[in-house]
Amino acid sequence: MNSNEIVVVINPGSTSTKIALYNRVGLVEDFVARHLQKDLDRYNRVTDQFEYRFEMLKDCLNGMLNGKGYSVVGIVGRGGIVKPLEGGTYRISNEFLEDARTGKYGDHASNLGSLLANKLAKHHGLDESYTVDPVSAGNIIDKAQISGVPGIERNRRGHPLNMKMTARKIADRQGIAYEDAKYVIAHLGGGISIASVEGGKITDVNDALMGMGPFSPNRAGAIPTRGIMDLCYSKPRKEVETLLSKNSGLKAYLGVDDLRDVFKLIEAGNEKARLVYDAFVYQIAKEIGAYHTAMKCKANGIIITGGIAYSDRFIADLKDYVGCLTEFFVYPGENEMEALAEGAFRVIDGKELALEY
Ligand SMILES: Nc1ncnc2c1ncn2[C@@H]1O[C@H](COP(=O)(O)OP(=O)(O)OP(=O)(O)O)[C@@H](O)[C@H]1O
Ligand SMILES: CCCC(=O)O
Helix, strand or coil: CCCCCCEEEEECCCCCCECCCCCCCEEEEEEEEECCCHCCCCCCCCCHHHHHHHHHHHHHHHHHHHHCCCCCEEECCCCCCCCEEEECCCCCCCHHHHHHHCCCCCCCCCCHHHHHHHHHHHHHCCCCCECCCCCCCCCCCHHHHHHCCCCCCCCCCCCHHHHHHHHHHHHHHCCCHHHEEEEEEEECCCCCEEEEEEECCCCCCECCCCCCCCCCCCCCCCCHHHHHHHHHHCCHHHHHHHHHHCCCCHHHHCCCCHHHHHHHHHCCHHHHHHHHHHHHHHHHHHHHHHHHHHHHCCCCCEEEEEEHHHHHHHHHHHHHHCCCCCCCEEEEECCCCCCCCHHHHHHHHHCCCCCCC
């Protein structure tokens, strides 16, 4: 095994771009480039930030590689909102790049991941670049896609990268083959997705960006149809979209979207904050229960991950509802960088074939 062979991993977020070098054993070095809001505000759509982020990243990467004798064997970027597709490692194609760049299926910071990986790969003389389990990836079972209205399909936009990697780790911890394990997994961050992972595949998940599932720190989740209809007739489409995907949830009720700030309000005696927090936990618990039932109550565990899983108070409150269902695991934060690196190495080492978009 050549430990000088490096995969470069890129994960663009709304205000930062993470970059890391991995060899086959694990993380070698990482860096988070933080972007000033005033710099980002100059751009209309997120992919308009491409050149700005690319220049910054190129310099960071040069600094990380300089004089260390590494050989870059692959570059992988987090895949964004593209057409609905199966989970796995994808070769980044022109069609993929076009869909990510134009935001045909949605505008999201992670759309920059494939664009940045592709250009950096060219810069390093590599023919291929990769992405793993993009936001819209999942092996959703047919019956879960039926919405109740012909012509409206249920969307699958969540956190498959982190979910699958975390489920793999928990299966290892339980001594179960990942391919046989069944989990309900909840990624609780700025966005919230709750999924069933069965046999290493995401078989059902809500749309964390626009509808279904619980409300999140600043997104709406599932809301009554009549309310949506009234909203759509009262505002332009763009405003409705912004309201539901950026200005709803905790932020809309309480003016803050960090759970730690919600706790401060509760501690200060704010009754509304207490009620909205209770509703937040309640909705997440209900959704977890629904996914457990959808797996005929046979899940090997419920896994809670994402930034909100750092909160002991939240975890205790949630466990009070769902801890009786099956084993309960908490895995705070996320494993996205590691998942990207492992997915790329599996293809580079010929253990898995790259999927075509
Ligand atoms: N110690 C903590 N206690 C309570 N909440 C926390 C704590 N640490 C982080 N959070 C919450 O985690 C959220 C951020 O989670 P995370 O970092 O996973 O989000 P993100 O990466 O911005 O979005 P996403 O996970 O949707 O990609 C914040 O809204 C904050 O409320
Ligand atoms: C849509 C899934 C990723 C996010 O929460 O932004």
